[in-house]
Amino acid sequence: MSEFLDVGVIGLGVMGQRMLARLAGHARLRATQVWDADPQAVARTLAAYPQLRAAAGAEALIASSGLHSLYIATPPAPHMALSNLAFDAGLAVFCEKPLTVDFDAARRTIERIEREGQRAAVNFSLASSPGLAALQAAWQEGPQGPIGEAQHVRIELAFAAWPRPWQAAAGAWLSERVEGGFTREVLSHFVFVLQRVLGPAVVRSSRPVYPPDGRSAERSLSARLEAGGIPVEVEARAA
Numbered sequence: 001m002s003e004f005l006d007v008g009v010i011g012l013g014v015m016g017q018r019m020l021a022r023l024a025g026h027a028r029l030r031a032t033q034v035w036d037a038d039p040q041a042v043a044r045t046l047a048a049y050p051q052l053r054a055a056a057g058a059e060a061l062i063a064s065s066g067l068h069s070l071y072i073a074t075p076p077a078p079h080m081a082l083s084n085l086a087f088d089a090g091l092a093v094f095c096e097k098p099l100t101v102d103f104d105a106a107r108r109t110i111e112r113i114e115r116e117g118q119r120a121a122v123n124f125s126l127a128s129s130p131g132l133a134a135l136q137a138a139w140q141e142g143p144q145g146p147i148g149e150a151q152h153v154r155i156e157l158a159f160a161a162w163p164r165p166w167q168a169a170a171g172a173w174l175s176e177r178v179e180g181g182f183t184r185e186v187l188s189h190f191v192f193v194l195q196r197v198l199g200p201a202v203v204r205s206s207r208p209v210y211p212p213d214g215r216s217a218e219r220s221l222s223a224r225l226e227a228g229g230i231p232v233e234v235e236a237r238a239a
């Protein structure tokens with residue numbers, strides 16, 4: 001039996017390429033099959049990694065024999081459908097955040113994961129950061145610890161440009177309201193950290209401001225949340 005666990009990759013844009021580069025040096029995981037809706041992304045990927053095979057489509061990739069898991073790095077809209085196809089095929093799923101733009105589909109999928117014991121994770125990459133570990137440790141020391149008694153939390157995001165330059169090669173979806181915007185793309189990471197430390201958060205109020213074109217993502221957001229009984233203030237904006 002091979003010492004490697006074979007991973008299929010769907011979505012070969014900015015994040016798909018980053019994951020392929022990481023997998024290339026991994027001791028236990030190995031990318032074997034890839035697919036992207038854009039044939040040019042597939043061609044570029046095969047040129048860089050000639051050992052990979054391109055599937056005929058997402059369903060064909062997921063149904064192929066020998067795969068252990070699927071990494072999904074498409075924009076958010078297809079995440080749920082692809083995850084469920086992978087669960088049907090017995091694969092573990094590592095899905096990029098945000099989980100989805102369809103809350104009902106997400107709730108159904110989370111129930112399924114819990115009911116069937118499916119193996120699934122969302123890539124909130126701060127989960128393994130030393131900063132989060134330090135924050136959790138300090139928080140657990142309580143009022144006598146370095147944080148003292150927490151009165152409130154403030155999360156402030158300010159972008160000189162949206163999308164950010166390192167992700168400028170991503171599709172138009174990133175700057176559009178339906179799937180993109182910095183609230184989903186970036187604030188979600190800090191709400192993840194907030195919930196890891198303080199527990200589940202609820203949104204008390206939110207005021208996003210959108211450009212008048214009806215299509216583009218938010219330019220600013222003011223929101224009030226509460227987590228673990230502590231008020232949380234969010235202020236975010238793009239220049």
Ligand SMILES: NC(=O)c1ccc[n+]([C@@H]2O[C@H](COP(=O)([O-])OP(=O)(O)OC[C@H]3O[C@@H](n4cnc5c(N)ncnc54)[C@H](O)[C@@H]3O)[C@@H](O)[C@H]2O)c1
Pocket residue numbers: 010011012013014015016035036037038041058073074075076078096097098123124125167169170171172185
């Ligand atoms: N975890 C993190 O830190 C982090 C950072 C950046 C982005 N992301 C997330 O990763 C995902 C991808 O972001 P990106 O920056 O790589 O975007 P991108 O636009 O660079 O790449 C997306 C790729 O998916 C392909 N695609 C679109 N619809 C598809 C479909 N239905 N089936 C197959 N392929 C499809 C596109 O052709 C494109 O090549 C997003 O959900 C984003 O929010 C996560």
